[in-house]
Amino acid sequence: MADTPPVDERIKEMAAFRTALIRPELGGMVGIVAVFVFFLLFAFDSGMFAAQGVMNWSVVSAQFMIIAVGACLLMIAGEFDLSVGSMIGFAGMMIAVFGVVLAWPMWMAIIITFVICISIGALNGFIVIRTGLPSFIVTLAFLFILRGFTIYIPQTIERKTIIGGIRDAAEGDWLGTIFGAKIFGAVFRWLGDAGVIAVFERGNRAGEPVVDGIPMLIVWALILVVFGHILLTRTRFGNWIFAAGGDAEAARNSGVPVNRVKILMFMFTAFCATVFATCQVMEFGSAGADRGLLKEFEAIIAVVIGGALLTGGYGSVIGAALGALIFGVVQQGLFFAGVESSLFRVFLGVILLGAVILNTYIRRMITGER
C-alpha cells in the first residue's frame, strides 16, 4: 500500500460549523438558550433579570454546580455516588459539632470535617473497588448511614436536630471567610450609588445596594468548574478518568491505574459535597439534620442534562455546569414567573427527558454507537 492511501469515499467531508457544533455540551447549550428565551418572554418583568433576581438564581445554580462537578467526574470514571446529599448534611453537622458544641476554632473544625468526609469518600471507593459491588448499592448504604449519624449525633449531645451559632463562631475566622464571605462589595456599593442596581429604600440597610457582593459559593463553583474541566480535558489524569469509565479492563491492560483513579474521584466528590456544606452553614449560620436531602439526584440530573453518559466514559464538566445552570434557572425562574411551584417537577422532568434524548442523539453521532 502507498504511504498516502486514497481517501475513503464513504467518509463525507463534514462542514466546519457542524464539527464545531457536534460536541458533548451541545445539549446543555441548547437547553440554556431555550430556558433563557422562555423566561425572558414570560418572566422579564418579574425582577428575575434585575440584580437581586440574577443573584438569586446564580446562587442556586452555583450550589448545583459545586456538587455536579464532583458527580460528573465520578460518573465519567464509571461510578455513582448516592451519598452526596447525606454527606452535605453530615459535613454541615460535623462543622457545627466541632465549631460550636466543642467550641474549636472554626478553621480547625472545617479542616477536620474535610478530612473526615474525604476519608468517607475514600472508604466508599475502596469498598466499591474491593468488593466489585455496584457503586449504586455501596453509596446507597452510605446515604442511610450518614443521614442516620447526622440525626443521631446532634440529638444525643444537644437534644435537637439543628445547631445554630455558626456565624458567631466563625466571626473573623480566616477559613470561615473563604467559604462564607462576599467579594467585590465595593463594586456593588458603587453600582448602587451610581443607580445601576437598586438600593434598599428604608430599614436599617437603607442606601445599601440590594446585592452587596458575590458570595464565595459562586467563586467556589467557578473554580471547581474550571479545575474539573482542565483536569478532564487537559491532563493525563483526565485521560485516565475517561479510560476508567469507558472500559476498566481495557484501561488496565494499557497500564492505567483504574482503582486509584476511581477512589480519587470518590474522594473528590466528597470534597465537593463538603465545600457545598461549608458554604451553606456559613450562609445560614446553622447546621440542620435534613440539609442536602435529594441533592445526589439533583447533581446526577445536572450531569445527565449536561451530556454525560450514565454508564461512564463520556461527558463534560462544562456540560454539567450548564446542566446545573439550567436546573437553577428553571427552579427559581418558575417562582419568578408565578407558576404554581408544584409544576417545577413537571418542568424538570420534561427538560430532563428532552435533554437526554438530544444528548443520546449527539453522542451517537460522535462515537458511532448504534
Next chain:
Amino acid sequence: MTKPIIEMKNIEKHFGAVIALAGVSLEVFPGECHCLLGDNGAGKSTFIKTMSGVHKPTKGEIVFDGKPMNFETPRDAMDAGIATVHQHLAMIPLMSVARNFFMGNEPVKKIAGISFFDKEYADRVTMEEMRTMGINLRGPDQAVGTLSGGERQTVAISRAVHFGAKVLILDEPTSALGVRQTSNVLATVDKVRKQGVAVVFITHNVRHAMAVGDRFTVLNRGQTLGTAQRGEISPEELQDMMAGGQELATLEGSLGGTV
C-alpha cells in the same frame, strides 16, 4: 538466522490438578510472524499469558533478548517490550483515537510547573501513525467507536509498535472480522513484521495463518506438535494437527474439505 528475541523453553503450567501446558517450547525471531495454532482448549491462551507475564510458568524458562526473564506482572513484560493486543479489550470506543492511542502513555508538557496532556503532540503522532497504517481519520478526535473492527485492531497494533514493542502478541485478531477487514489486519501484520518486530499470531484459522505466517507451531492438549517452516507444510496438514488428527479427517470428508 539471527538470535531469537524470545525463547520459551519447556514451559509447563499447572492449575491445581489440571496440566494446562505440558512442556511447550517456542522461539520467535525479530521480523518473523510466528503463528501459534490450536483448537479451543489447546492451551494457546495460557501459553501467551505466560509469555506476557499474566501467569508465571510452573516449570520452564523464558529467555528474552538473550537474558532469562522472570515477569512478575504484565507491566514488567510490557516494559521489556512484549505487547499483547487482545481481541476485544484493546480500545475504548467512546474515546477518541488520539486518546486511545496514548492511553496509559500520555505525553505531557509542563506549563508553569504543572503537567498537562500534550494534545498537539498526541494528535500529530496519531494522525501520522494512522496514515502510515492506511487508516483515514477525519481527525484525531474521531471516536474509536466509528472505526470498523479491523481498523480498531490496526490502531491497537500500531499503538503497541509505536511504544516500542519488540514482541507483539496478537490474540485472535481476525476471529470476529469480515473478509475485507481481515485482509487489512493481515496487511498490518505484514507491515509490522517488516519493521523488525517479532509477531506471535494466535489463531485457529489456518488460512489466515498461511497468509502471513513465516513459521507455524501447533498446540494440542497442552503440547507442541512441532514447528514448521513456511512451504514445508500444507494447510491440510496444519488443520489435521490442530484437530488432533483422526476425527476431523472423517468429518472433512462429509463437509467437502471446507472447514
